[in-house]
Amino acid sequence: AQSVAQPEDQVNVAEGNPLTVKCTYSVSGNPYLFWYVQYPNRGLQFLLKYITGDNLVKGSYGFEAEFNKSQTSFHLKKPSALVSDSALYFCAVSPWAAGNKLTFGGGTRVLVKP
Amino acid sequence: NAGVTQTPKFQVLKTGQSMTLQCAQDMNHEYMSWYRQDPGMGLRLIHYSVGAGITDQGEVPNGYNVSRSTTEDFPLRLLSAAPSQTSVYFCASSYFPLDSGAYEQYFGPGTRLTVT
Numbered sequence: 001a002q003s004v005a006q007p008e009d010q011v012n013v014a015e016g017n018p019l020t021v022k023c024t025y026s027v028s029g030n031p032y033l034f035w036y037v038q039y040p041n042r043g044l045q046f047l048l049k050y051i052t053g054d055n056l057v058k059g060s061y062g063f064e065a066e067f068n069k070s071q072t073s074f075h076l077k078k079p080s081a082l083v084s085d086s087a088l089y090f091c092a093v094s095p096w097a098a099g100n101k102l103t104f105g106g107g108t109r110v111l112v113k114p
Numbered sequence: 115n116a117g118v119t120q121t122p123k124f125q126v127l128k129t130g131q132s133m134t135l136q137c138a139q140d141m142n143h144e145y146m147s148w149y150r151q152d153p154g155m156g157l158r159l160i161h162y163s164v165g166a167g168i169t170d171q172g173e174v175p176n177g178y179n180v181s182r183s184t185t186e187d188f189p190l191r192l193l194s195a196a197p198s199q200t201s202v203y204f205c206a207s208s209y210f211p212l213d214s215g216a217y218e219q220y221f222g223p224g225t226r227l228t229v230t
Contacts (some may be wrong), residue, residue, distance in 0.1 A: 020120050032216035043204055043221030051216065090156055100145050101206055104156035
């Protein structure tokens with residue numbers, strides 16, 4: 001069975017500084033990997049996904065993520081954080097054959113301070 | 115496009131009561147799913163459907179029923195509510211890959227359910 005770990009419950013960063021949210025995964029075979037963001041009292045919004053190809057994936061709102069197969073990681077990054085990036089971030093994985101059946105990590109709360 | 119809509123937004127039930135959470139999408143997506151969100155546990159898949167008339171269980175299906183009579187609607191039924199079902203419920207939809215691949219899912223705004 002697949003699993004996702006987000007080791008940090010919360011990440012604090014000053015506005016303008018780089019932001020990194022960590023994610024490691026376990027899955028049989030090749031993975032599909034996703035990042036979603038949840039703003040207060042809202043549903044999840046898609047940020048980016050890795051299917052195959054280039055290990056560096058660019059997504060919405062200036063976010064990017066790097067797929068590292070040897071470390072089974074898919075960390076989310078943003079070069080310069082904004083206060084409006086404060087939200088709950090979820091990493092999710094789906095095994096190659098399972099299409100849309102996602103397993104989510106526990107989430108990481110990001111707080112960007114002015 | 116309204117996207118994915120869910121009703122009600124909030125609901126309080128007593129133990130043993132039943133209810134149906136409604137979900138509808140207007141994007142002609144084949145795939146629809148229900149998740150529950152609990153603090154520190156992320157989202158867990160309850161049931162999913164790959165098309166009208168086809169449903170299957172996810173990770174935590176006990177105590178819930180689903181049906182899919184149309185492409186647009188995917189209601190979730192709680193048969194006999196229990197306090198352990200207190201949670202936030204999200205419906206999601208997406209295209210379904212014909213071969214290998216995975217599509218991003220579109221989530222509804224959620225239903226906050228409290229069972230006393």
